[in-house]
Amino acid sequence: MNEIISIDYFKKLDIRIAKIIEAENIPKSKKLIKLVVDIGNEQRTLVAGIADTYTPSELKGKLVPVLVNLQPATLMGVQSNGMILAAEINGKAVLLTVEKEVPPGSKVS
Numbered sequence: 001m002n003e004i005i006s007i008d009y010f011k012k013l014d015i016r017i018a019k020i021i022e023a024e025n026i027p028k029s030k031k032l033i034k035l036v037v038d039i040g041n042e043q044r045t046l047v048a049g050i051a052d053t054y055t056p057s058e059l060k061g062k063l064v065p066v067l068v069n070l071q072p073a074t075l076m077g078v079q080s081n082g083m084i085l086a087a088e089i090n091g092k093a094v095l096l097t098v099e100k101e102v103p104p105g106s107k108v109s
Contacts, residue, residue, distance in 0.1 A: 014069040015085070015108035016040065017098060023056035026076045034078050035059065039068055040105015047073075047080035050093045063098045065108050 018037035026032040026047065033056060035046045046066065050059075065085040072081050086093040 012069075013067060015065050016068050017063055017102050017104060017106040017108065018044075018066040018068075018082075018084075019104040020059045020062045020064065023059040025051060025056060026078060029076050032076055032078075033059070035084065037064075037066060037082075037084075038104040039066060039082075040103065044068070044081045045079060046082050046084055047075040047078050048084045048086075048093070050084070050086065050095070053092045053094065062095065063102065063104070064095050065098075 016039045018039045020035055021038050021043060022034075022036035024034050026034050029051070031049045031051050033048050033051045033054070035048055037044055037046055044066075067083045067085065068081075070083050072079055074080070084095065086095050088094070
């Protein structure tokens with residue numbers, strides 16, 4: 001386990017349910033996929049290192065948790081405005097999903 005954080009620190013993390021609208025492989029990358037997600041009040045572009053586990057067609061329509069208040073980063077020339085949450089199993093990303101249908105933008109707490 002990593003450093004223990006306070007509940008106040010955790011509350012700073014803005015995690016929302018997002019619906020994956022578009023997904024495409026990033027040229028010249030074996031691991032990265034460019035995603036466009038609906039987070040309720042807007043659409044955002046994310047870059048995720050999940051291409052060795054998922055194809056773009058498998059991702060469209062999935063509801064996933066996204067950290068939306070992460071500082072933007074540019075990966076392979078694409079600006080990523082958030083981070084999709086996944087578990088790591090044997091070095092591969094496995095997406096977290098929701099048990100029931102919830103609207104995009106729903107806050108995770």
